[in-house]
Amino acid sequence: MHLSWVTAAWSAAIAACVTIALQHVWVWVKDRSAIDHLVTAAAMLGTAGVGVCELLLMRASTPEEFAFVLRWVQAPVAVTVVALIVFVRSHLHAGRVWLFWAVIGTRVAASLVVNFLVTGGVIYSEVVRLQPVTFLGETVSTAEGIQSPWVLLGRLGTILMLAYFIDAAITIWRRGDRRRAVVVCGSMIIYGAVGVVHVALIHSGRLRSPYLLTFAFLGITAAMSYELAADVLRARDLAESLRVSEAKARESAERLGLAIRAASIVIWVWDIVKDEFWISPETRALRGFESSERITLDRYLDAVHPADRENARERIGVALAGNGIFENEYRFLGPGGERWFSVKGIVERDAGGRAVRMRGASLDITARKAAEAQLLLQREELAHLSRVTMVGELSGSLAHELNQPLTAILSNAQAAQRHLAHAAPDLGEVREILGDIVSEDKRAGEVIRRLRLLLRKGEVSHQRLDLSEVVADVMKITRSDLVSRGITASVNAAADLPAVAGDRVQLQQVLLNLVVNGCDAMAGEPVAGERRLTVRVGPESAGAVRVSVEDHGPGIPAERLTGVFDPFFTTKAQGLGLGLAVCRTIIDAHGGRIWAENNRDGSGASFHFTIPAAGPA
Amino acid sequence: MKDRAPTVFAVDDEPATLKAIARLLRAAGWTVAPYASPAEFLERVDPDAPGCLVLDMSMPGMTGLEVQLALEARGVALPVVFLTGRADVPSSVKAMKRGAADFLTKPVDERDLLAAIERSVEKDAAARRDRAEVAEITERLATLTPREREVLARVISGKLNKQIAADLGTVEKTVKVHRGRVMAKMNASSVADLVRLAERAGVRRA
Numbered sequence: 085m086h087l088s089w090v091t092a093a094w095s096a097a098i099a100a101c102v103t104i105a106l107q108h109v110w111v112w113v114k115d116r117s118a119i120d121h122l123v124t125a126a127a128m129l130g131t132a133g134v135g136v137c138e139l140l141l142m143r144a145s146t147p148e149e150f151a152f153v154l155r156w157v158q159a160p161v162a163v164t165v166v167a168l169i170v171f172v173r174s175h176l177h178a179g180r181v182w183l184f185w186a187v188i189g190t191r192v193a194a195s196l197v198v199n200f201l202v203t204g205g206v207i208y209s210e211v212v213r214l215q216p217v218t219f220l221g222e223t224v225s226t227a228e229g230i231q232s233p234w235v236l237l238g239r240l241g242t243i244l245m246l247a248y249f250i251d252a253a254i255t256i257w258r259r260g261d262r263r264r265a266v267v268v269c270g271s272m273i274i275y276g277a278v279g280v281v282h283v284a285l286i287h288s289g290r291l292r293s294p295y296l297l298t299f300a301f302l303g304i305t306a307a308m309s310y311e312l313a314a315d316v317l318r319a320r321d322l323a324e325s326l327r328v329s330e331a332k333a334r335e336s337a338e339r340l341g342l343a344i345r346a347a348s349i350v351i352w353v354w355d356i357v358k359d360e361f362w363i364s365p366e367t368r369a370l371r372g373f374e375s376s377e378r379i380t381l382d383r384y385l386d387a388v389h390p391a392d393r394e395n396a397r398e399r400i401g402v403a404l405a406g407n408g409i410f411e412n413e414y415r416f417l418g419p420g421g422e423r424w425f426s427v428k429g430i431v432e433r434d435a436g437g438r439a440v441r442m443r444g445a446s447l448d449i450t451a452r453k454a455a456e457a458q459l460l461l462q463r464e465e466l467a468h469l470s471r472v473t474m475v476g477e478l479s480g481s482l483a484h485e486l487n488q489p490l491t492a493i494l495s496n497a498q499a500a501q502r503h504l505a506h507a508a509p510d511l512g513e514v515r516e517i518l519g520d521i522v523s524e525d526k527r528a529g530e531v532i533r534r535l536r537l538l539l540r541k542g543e544v545s546h547q548r549l550d551l552s553e554v555v556a557d558v559m560k561i562t563r564s565d566l567v568s569r570g571i572t573a574s575v576n577a578a579a580d581l582p583a584v585a586g587d588r589v590q591l592q593q594v595l596l597n598l599v600v601n602g603c604d605a606m607a608g609e610p611v612a613g614e615r616r617l618t619v620r621v622g623p624e625s626a627g628a629v630r631v632s633v634e635d636h637g638p639g640i641p642a643e644r645l646t647g648v649f650d651p652f653f654t655t656k657a658q659g660l661g662l663g664l665a666v667c668r669t670i671i672d673a674h675g676g677r678i679w680a681e682n683n684r685d686g687s688g689a690s691f692h693f694t695i696p697a698a699g700p701a
Numbered sequence: 702m703k704d705r706a707p708t709v710f711a712v713d714d715e716p717a718t719l720k721a722i723a724r725l726l727r728a729a730g731w732t733v734a735p736y737a738s739p740a741e742f743l744e745r746v747d748p749d750a751p752g753c754l755v756l757d758m759s760m761p762g763m764t765g766l767e768v769q770l771a772l773e774a775r776g777v778a779l780p781v782v783f784l785t786g787r788a789d790v791p792s793s794v795k796a797m798k799r800g801a802a803d804f805l806t807k808p809v810d811e812r813d814l815l816a817a818i819e820r821s822v823e824k825d826a827a828a829r830r831d832r833a834e835v836a837e838i839t840e841r842l843a844t845l846t847p848r849e850r851e852v853l854a855r856v857i858s859g860k861l862n863k864q865i866a867a868d869l870g871t872v873e874k875t876v877k878v879h880r881g882r883v884m885a886k887m888n889a890s891s892v893a894d895l896v897r898l899a900e901r902a903g904v905r906r907a
Contacts, residue, residue: 483786484759484786487786487807487808488715488717488718488786488807489717490807490808491715491718491721491722491784491807491808491809492715492717492718492720492721493721493808494721494808494809494810494811495718495721495722495724495725495808495809495811495814496721496724496725498725498810498811499721499724499725499727499728500728502725502728502729502811503728513724517724520717520720520721523717524717524721527717564759564786567759567760567761568759570764572761
């Protein structure tokens with residue numbers, strides 16, 4: 085059998101088109117979002133259709149037959165052209181939108197509307213006769229006919245299509261995607277232009293040749309298919325690198341999780357707009373939250389210890405309104421009991437400055453808090469021990485302070501008994517006596533209260549204090565001790581001192597220490613004259629109050645001025661050497677400073693301490 | 702002098718205690734003169750006023766012991782009842798050595814205080830009586846002539862008139878006259894009485 089090259093060539097092209105089209109359809113069926121594959125398949129199938137029509141045209145035996153097929157070839161041409169430009173738009177995201185619609189409009193109008201309405205079709209209004217030509221060694225039909233005026237519409241559509249391709253190519257080229265610009269748009273432009281010129285030459289009668297559009301379209305669609313295949317390869321690469329990076333991300337997340345668990349850190353994000361917390365899953369249960377429960381700010385704060393709750397809420401409010409940094413320490417109540425957390429959060433704002441999110445971490449500091457509490461306890465115990473020691477030293481003085489009112493009470497009561505024993509008792513006098521007994525009893529009670537306060541082993545409570553009152557209290561406690569040691573004490577307190585925040589008992593303790601030390605220092609001085617102790621209370625620059633205790637003893641050797649505050653430093657035979665060390669601890673805890681210096685005039689030493697003034701009440 | 706009622710002087714720097722003690726002593730029938738400071742008391746003290754002093758031991762400015770010394774220096778012989786807040790042995794010993802009448806610890810019961818005051822006032826009265834008697838004898842002694850004093854000194858040493866005459870280079874009869882005058886001037890009823898008076902006045906025997 086004689087082999088027909090024409091049949092072989094066109095059949096091969098058609099088969100190729102259909103095969104590739106089916107592959108793309110298959111891809112689309114697998115992944116419905118892969119519209120580009122469907123579009124490519126349409127272009128391929130359109131090309132196959134064109135191929136079939138061209139084969140039929142070459143084999144046409146009558147002008148009518150030729151005209152009929154020529155009219156119908158417009159349909160696959162239209163499908164192919166529309167598919168091409170849709171591909172450019174959807175896959176390459178290029179080309180002007182108005183051009184896109186103009187191409188579709190003119191093509192549909194020319195090939196599908198006008199073509200089937202006007203006599204003969206959009207190409208020839210009439211095919212006059214068939215003109216056999218030799219092509220690839222065999223005789224095939226071409227036509228000779230009267231060109232339809234509508235052929236210009238088709239040509240306009242084709243020119244617009246080329247313009248659209250060129251426009252898209254330029255955009256893509258500029259975008260830097262040169263491979264696509266060359267492979268896809270380049271083939272579209274070249275094959276398109278060749279096809280157009282070839283067809284125009286045939287239609288104008290200048291070239292006797294069968295239609296070869298199939299191959300032009302095949303070139304273009306092959307480029308499209310290549311492009312999609314390249315995408316598939318790229319996608320595979322992407323998927324691979326994604327998998328690797330996912331694995332890496334998972335690994336680092338695991339590492340982070342491990343670190344978080346090891347360090348007892350809780351990570352949280354508060355979506356302020358939705359008022360919803362995300363809390364790292366493994367820690368939700370620790371706070372008593374259900375794993376799926378929605379956690380609002382109120383719910384979150386529910387888990388905070390009631391004593392800390394309002395403060396935490398307030399601080400969050402401050403962070404939102406202010407610099408956006410939330411820092412606090414509070415207790416969480418979980419199923420496992422109460423735990424301390426140090427919480428830090430940072431507010432994130434949108435472009436308008438609105439707080440939208442707060443991200444933060446909470447660190448479990450229960451152990452640290454326990455250690456701190458233990459330390460505080462030890463410090464308090466030490467302070468207490470030192471106080472008890474000091475009260476012991478002062479016991480004579482305190483007994484005297486108690487004795488005074490007791491003496492007055494006893495004598496008053498016995499005087500009253502005597503009055504009442506008279507036949508006509510002076511009741512006015514008795515009433516007066518009873519009044520005095522009451523006030524002396526209260527005075528005794530006051531002494532006992534002060535004593536109990538000093539001996540009490542209680543929690544440190546900071547309150548607003550007037551330091552001159554503290555000084556006055558201490559002078560009352562030590563009064564009779566000073567008297568019996570022949571010491572003249574004077575207090576020099578400035579008026580209108582700012583209040584300080586402090587613990588009354590502890591500050592009394594510091595002053596007692598300093599006063600007793602001052603007295604001890606002067607024990608060796610002659611009684612007459614020089615046993616003077618002065619306590620001064622006055623403002624210190626930078627919002628603090630200074631208290632000074634000045635004695636006129638021998639002073640402190642210069643090399644010991646700083647060492648006096650060290651633990652176990654003592655010059656007394658009976659001393660523990662803790663008094664001043666405890667004083668320094670107390671003053672440090674109050675945010676103040678304590679120091680010693682020798683008096684300028686060379687007689688005796690002064691101890692000073694400062695306490696920062698409290699803010700306004 | 703003998704007519705003056707005894708006064709209890711009280712010195713305490715603690716107003717409430719001072720008032721209460723003064724009240725008690727008044728209720729017990731004493732005349733009380735309270736002073737709020739040692740200085741005030743020392744300034745106003747009348748050495749002739751009979752009675753006693755109730756003195757607080759520890760006061761600012763001046764301790765009880767210092768007050769005691771100051772009184773001595775002024776020749777005031779008031780017995781002192783010390784009141785102290787603390788039973789401090791060294792200072793109580795010191796006080797007693799200097800002649801404190803009593804040393805009481807606060808708070809003091811009225812029985813102890815009143816008893817101490819009673820004793821002290823009595824002691825003061827006795828001391829005053831004693832001083833008054835000696836003063837009277839001394840006055841009488843002052844009326845004696847030198848010769849009569851010489852005779853007195855020998856009479857109280859138990860010498861006979863004859864021995865005295867020999868001592869003084871005179872006759873027994875003259876001695877007898879002197880002796881009679883001495884007995885009359887000294888208001889002595891007997892030689893024994895004269896001896897007692899002379900001893901009280903501290904006349905030396907010869």
